[in-house]
Amino acid sequence: MEAFTTHTGRAVPLRRSNVDTDQIIPAHWLKKVTRDGFEDGLFEAWRKDPEFVLNQEAYKGATVLVAGPDFGTGSSREHAVWALQNYGFKAVISSRFADIFRGNSLKNGLLTVVLPQETVDRLQKLVESDPTAEVTVDLVDREVRAEGITAGFELDENARWRLLEGLDDISLTLREESAIAAYEANRPSFKPRTIEV
Amino acid sequence: MGRTLAEKVWDDHVVRRAEGEPDLLFIDLHLLHEVTSPQAFDGLRKAGRGVRRTDLTIATEDHNTPTLDIDKPIADPVSRTQLETLRKNCAEFGVRLHPLGDVEQGVVHVVGPQLGLTQPGTTVVCGDSHTSTHGAFGALAFGIGTSQVEHVLATQTLPMAPFKTMAITVEGELPQGVTAKDLILAIIAKIGTGGGQGYVIEYRGSAIEKLSMEARMTICNMSIEAGARAGMIAPDQTTFDYLQGRDHAPEDEDWDAAVAYWKTLRTDDDAVFDAEVVIDAATLSPFVTWGTNPGQGAPLSANVPDPASYEDPSERFAAEKALEYMGLTAGQPLREISVDTVFVGSCTNGRIEDLRSAAAVLEGRSVAEGVRMLIVPGSVRVSLEAVAEGLDKVFTAAGAEWRHAGCSMCLGMNPDQLAPGERSASTSNRNFEGRQGKGGRTHLVSPQVAAATAVLGHLASPADLSDADVATPAGV
Numbered sequence: 001m002e003a004f005t006t007h008t009g010r011a012v013p014l015r016r017s018n019v020d021t022d023q024i025i026p027a028h029w030l031k032k033v034t035r036d037g038f039e040d041g042l043f044e045a046w047r048k049d050p051e052f053v054l055n056q057e058a059y060k061g062a063t064v065l066v067a068g069p070d071f072g073t074g075s076s077r078e079h080a081v082w083a084l085q086n087y088g089f090k091a092v093i094s095s096r097f098a099d100i101f102r103g104n105s106l107k108n109g110l111l112t113v114v115l116p117q118e119t120v121d122r123l124q125k126l127v128e129s130d131p132t133a134e135v136t137v138d139l140v141d142r143e144v145r146a147e148g149i150t151a152g153f154e155l156d157e158n159a160r161w162r163l164l165e166g167l168d169d170i171s172l173t174l175r176e177e178s179a180i181a182a183y184e185a186n187r188p189s190f191k192p193r194t195i196e197v
Numbered sequence: 198m199g200r201t202l203a204e205k206v207w208d209d210h211v212v213r214r215a216e217g218e219p220d221l222l223f224i225d226l227h228l229l230h231e232v233t234s235p236q237a238f239d240g241l242r243k244a245g246r247g248v249r250r251t252d253l254t255i256a257t258e259d260h261n262t263p264t265l266d267i268d269k270p271i272a273d274p275v276s277r278t279q280l281e282t283l284r285k286n287c288a289e290f291g292v293r294l295h296p297l298g299d300v301e302q303g304v305v306h307v308v309g310p311q312l313g314l315t316q317p318g319t320t321v322v323c324g325d326s327h328t329s330t331h332g333a334f335g336a337l338a339f340g341i342g343t344s345q346v347e348h349v350l351a352t353q354t355l356p357m358a359p360f361k362t363m364a365i366t367v368e369g370e371l372p373q374g375v376t377a378k379d380l381i382l383a384i385i386a387k388i389g390t391g392g393g394q395g396y397v398i399e400y401r402g403s404a405i406e407k408l409s410m411e412a413r414m415t416i417c418n419m420s421i422e423a424g425a426r427a428g429m430i431a432p433d434q435t436t437f438d439y440l441q442g443r444d445h446a447p448e449d450e451d452w453d454a455a456v457a458y459w460k461t462l463r464t465d466d467d468a469v470f471d472a473e474v475v476i477d478a479a480t481l482s483p484f485v486t487w488g489t490n491p492g493q494g495a496p497l498s499a500n501v502p503d504p505a506s507y508e509d510p511s512e513r514f515a516a517e518k519a520l521e522y523m524g525l526t527a528g529q530p531l532r533e534i535s536v537d538t539v540f541v542g543s544c545t546n547g548r549i550e551d552l553r554s555a556a557a558v559l560e561g562r563s564v565a566e567g568v569r570m571l572i573v574p575g576s577v578r579v580s581l582e583a584v585a586e587g588l589d590k591v592f593t594a595a596g597a598e599w600r601h602a603g604c605s606m607c608l609g610m611n612p613d614q615l616a617p618g619e620r621s622a623s624t625s626n627r628n629f630e631g632r633q634g635k636g637g638r639t640h641l642v643s644p645q646v647a648a649a650t651a652v653l654g655h656l657a658s659p660a661d662l663s664d665a666d667v668a669t670p671a672g673v
């Protein structure tokens with residue numbers, strides 16, 4: 001996982017609440033065999049509308065999504081996180097995320113930032129009136145900054161540490177290499193092995 | 198204080214324990230199939246990691262595989278790509294694979310036990326919720342997500358949060374004609390699809406001890422339909438007899454050491470479960486589902502329930518929706534529901550005993566006019582065994598279709614699907630809306646009920662067949 005310390009980029013306002021994972025990535029995409037290539041499936045139904053915010057020239061290349069409340073509800077598909085990342089998003093800001101989506105996103109290094117609804121509104125207004133405005137998401141200082149806005153956010157210490165260090169669960173477990181090796185050395189010889197007989 | 202079976206197996210696999218953190222557990226056996234593994238392999242590749250223990254990992258193709266014309270290229274390009282990806286990944290990372298056409302290919306949860314890889318006291322994982330099947334051997338076996346598949350490939354461990362324990366004790370004698378499938382459907386109807394949430398269930402009691410290994414697998418398989426993390430049954434002589442001589446079973450001194458260990462895998466007398474359920478086997482009868490979740494079931498002799506009879510408003514609403522989807526009316530006798538399709542197969546009921554019990558009912562009879570019956574063995578080995586016993590002849594003579602091994606109509610990821618509005622009696626495990634094909638309607642049943650239903654064209658048990666007595670084969 002890539003480390004996340006601080007990120008600055010343009011932002012997209014998504015003024016919808018209760019965006020569920022079916023909207024983020026529809027089910028027929030789940031037959032794919034990679035974690036890549038989901039960008040075209042992201043918000044697939046909405047993107048058929050030329051007026052949809054992601055289709056507007058001014059927001060091309062934006063990397064921060066400023067979403068409405070209850071983002072990421074519904075099914076547990078990890079593909080929703082992959083789709084946002086594949087598209088280029090580094091962080092999503094909302095006043096409330098669905099639990100499983102948030103867990104999946106932090107596992108994959110997509111920073112989900114919880115801010116009060118009133119701050120989210122101000123950010124959305126800012127980037128709506130000026131699409132070139134930059135938003136900084138600073139995990140070191142736990143702060144979101146944009147023109148005229150400075151807002152602190154919470155994130156549990158363990159999750160923050162893992163993101164700052166770029167540690168996924170696997171790298172963390174690999175730090176226990178010697179414990180794993182010691183366990184392996186003591187496994188009884190009667191335990192099954194899949195080597196062809 | 199004593200420990201339960203599940204706690205003993207858990208404790209024996211703790212690699213690292215630290216205050217305020219989940220336990221890191223060692224995984225003895227990792228099973229893979231084509232649907233949930235591609236992104237995990239991709240993750241390894243990106244991070245420059247390998248598979249830590251290829252000798253504890255094995256893959257098979259099952260979900261997408263066709264059951265007809267398996268020597269021809271797979272028609273659906275998306276399915277074909279998923280299979281080709283698994284083949285490429287297994288070759289690249291050195292993982293043993295049994296592809297379509299191989300003699301060991303089949304549904305992942307049928308393949309593991311028949312190879313003797315699933316053993317008592319092991320931890321078994323797979324990116325598939327029905328991994329609970331393997332608990333029949335006294336293994337701690339659970340389904341995992343794609344990130345966790347990658348985690349196990351890379352480290353052979355998983356950080357796991359603790360679970361609660363539930364005992365389901367079934368005492369007494371199952372009446373003639375009542376099978377493991379009827380029992381587990383009755384259990385799920387009793388405790389509900391969320392009743393096992395957060396628990397590892399241990400099935401115990403004299404009725405469970407009398408079951409064959411295959412029947413025990415049918416029970417543990419559907420633990421997930423009760424919402425449980427896993428299901429387990431303590432290993433005993435039946436387990437040891439099943440395992441001895443299988444390809445990957447221990448041999449010689451290893452066998453003796455293994456059996457000595459396996460015999461310790463019993464819940465201590467003074468152990469305490471977090472929840473207990475007791476069932477009297479003698480009260481059970483053939484059981485079928487009428488709704489769209491596995492908990493919406495009733496004895497075959499009952500009528501479709503009236504949603505108004507439910508006190509809980511959300512259950513009432515669910516029953517109304519289910520009847521609407523299933524095209525049923527309250528009060529209709531379950532025996533009068535006609536079907537178009539009968540499916541015998543899946544990791545729940547696609548093993549040799551299941552095929553034997555369906556064949557025993559079909560022998561000398563015919564599938565009713567207008568009914569399509571599919572027999573899909575759970576694995577190629579099961580298929581070969583059935584052919585050696587002449588079961589395929591019994592099925593085809595009765596007018597059923599004898600197919601190649603795989604998941605098939607259990608979830609309809611291959612061409613075996615219900616058309617919209619079609620109704621099936623199915624020996625699989627999920628009757629969700631659209632599970633067997635868009636708009637398809639599923640009634641979950643045992644292999645015997647499936648066969649009797651095929652003969653009569655409506656939901657029925659072997660006892661409804663007037664022309665001859667049908668004995669229950671031993672074991673089921």
Ligand code: SF4
Pocket residue numbers: 259260304305306325327543544545603604607608625626
């Ligand atoms: S047979 Fe059905 S339940 Fe079993 S693994 Fe295949 S699709 Fe899943």
